[in-house]
Amino acid sequence: MIFDPIDVLNDTESKKEMTILGHKGDVHVVLCSNGQDSFYGFMFYCEFCDCVHLHGPREGHRDAQCTNKSSPFLVDGYILTTNKDYPVDERRLEND
Numbered sequence: 887m888i889f890d891p892i893d894v895l896n897d898t899e900s901k902k903e904m905t906i907l908g909h910k911g912d913v914h915v916v917l918c919s920n921g922q923d924s925f926y927g928f929m930f931y932c933e934f935c936d937c938v939h940l941h942g943p944r945e946g947h948r949d950a951q952c953t954n955k956s957s958p959f960l961v962d963g964y965i966l967t968t969n970k971d972y973p974v975d976e977r978r979l980e981n982d
């Protein structure tokens with residue numbers, strides 16, 4: 887799935903979906919889309935901040951860009967991937 891971050895910000899609620907694939911340890915694994923043209927990198931809509939976070943095109947752990955101080959991502963950051971089959975720990979999502 888590829889989308890324009892500007893579209894996501896301005897478009898319908900249907901695009902405002904965040905996919906947390908699971909966890910590695912205590913870190914959330916977040917499914918990203920690849921940008922194109924004006925932005926080349928990983929991006930995802932964050933429902934805690936109600937905006938799109940943009941990162942460089944590299945799989946792995948990052949510090950969260952969240953501006954919402956109650957975002958759970960701020961504790962441990964997040965792991966970004968574009969692979970929906972990214973291996974996560976066998977653990978249920980809790981309170982997410």
Ligand SMILES: [Zn+2]
Pocket residue numbers: 932933934935936939951952953954957959
């Ligand atoms: Zn956020």
